[in-house]
Amino acid sequence: MRHPLWSSVKHLVLMFYLLITLYPLIWVLNSSFKQNKEIIDSPWGLPQNFTFANYINAWTGSKVSTYFVNSLYISTLSAVATILLATATAYAITRMKFPKWSKVVSGVLLLALLIPAGSLLVPLYILLRQIHAYNTPFALILPYVTFGLPLTVFVVSAFLKSIPGELEEAGVMDGLSAFGLLGRIVLPLTMPTLVTVFILNFLSNWNEFIMANLFLAKEKLRTLPVGMVAFYDQLNMNYGGLCAAIMFSVVPVVLIYSILQNQIIEGVTAGSVKG
């Protein structure tokens, strides 16, 4: 402000940093429209013959369509189940009059924020084999739902505590039961928070790799990150295809982020500080 030059220097430094940060993504996007030979020969230029061939080949030939659909329905189902269970629980422990039990419930859930999920991989793997969920979509849905629960319960509880009790009193006067209160009064008020926690759960399921890699062996059940790593392991110089496949995973996330950036930043950072 005092030194206009100094201010432009700051912007220059920041812009330069952003360029370095984003360039790998831009480069992969740019390469995804090129042929393999062009990726090697002219890595910097824009595509000469702009082509969607890589996308079409990756989608059909390399089964990215299967991986995409698997990722989509597993992430969505798990996130919805997490939200339903967590909201009911959050409602019970914040609004219903069983204070002793509610303390036990939230204390038990709090434990999850201390234990890294990685240390549960091996016993979970064994458990999923024992209950015959290994190699079925449930091998991911069950752990995803569970691992999303603790933080979702805490975030929704924090919001519910801020709703005044009068609305529920009015609901009770109208003859609503505990279920009616939750469905007719609390849920509609909580919608904006639920959208945020849904997106956060969805993204962490969509991005999860280790469990998806360990708990599913069948190729047709693979999720996108697993498919992507397998793709890279058998690359065979198909660089354009790889770039297109990466974009199939990155673009949905970037689109969601560009619409809901503030909620996502708030949710992700709040979760980590509490954890």
Added chain:
Amino acid sequence: MCEHHFDHGMVLDSSLRGGKGSMNKTLKNPLAYVLFTVPTLLMYLLFFLYPLLTSLRYGFTQWNGISHAQFNGLDNFVTALHDKYFWIAVKNNIYFILFSVFIQIPFILALALLISRVKRLSGFYKTTVFLPSILSTAVVGVLWSFVYHPEAGLLNKLLEAIGLSSWKHVWLADEATAFLSVLVTNAWQWIGFYVVLVLAAIFAIPKDILEAAEIDGAIGWKQAWAITVPLIRPVLIVIVLLSITGAMKALDIVFVMTNGDPYGITEVMATYMYKKAYRIGEYGYANAIAILIFVFTVILTLIFRFLTRKSEEVQYG
């Protein structure tokens, strides 16, 4: 008049009490409470607490995953102490922590201070810097493996273009550069996340403190160092703690990029655990490593807590 008033009060009072009563009755419905909490607890018990307890148990057994698990006391932990590859993994976790704390954090702090000091576009910088943190770690690993690719990779192409062809490497297969390449990728993914945490703390500093500092002549970087940094000390402690636990948990990124190669020199504890469990089937030993990761993390966290408490005493004492 007086009587009427009294009457009115009575009606209001009793209707209120009636409302409260039925409210309490509705919210004391045990069936509803059970239906709302038990499914969550059941999932949590089955897929979190039970695996946690079995993990603790199997850590003290010899088990190949098929036959019966044999209790063997502390044998697995003794094995770990004598396992050369386990110690390579421990050493790499320590490198991971040192890199995150001493290279990433100063950089994060500088970046956050810079973003907090521009008038325009600071929101844009914040959201853009954050972007890599919401991508899948596995996909980030693949993307950067491609950046490091010996023939088609961005890095070698760049070195070629600026006339430094002699600097070209097979980055992820060269002993000298493999682990560092992974650390740079990890930094790329997480720096923005921490920048946003620090920024939130900087923006929460009351304006009048900064104005008072300016009157006292603390402006620009002097103000940042003397006023802002001490005031955001709590969030700096949090990001050091998150860096330590993050480095101890690191699994996906190493698994995808090097999988411990070349010759096991880029292995971290979590990838080593994973290998023992999955590829070789030494479940007991793998669970012992999982317990060790947790114990080491707790010890490091406590040491760090102790150190920061000390420095506080020195400051005010």
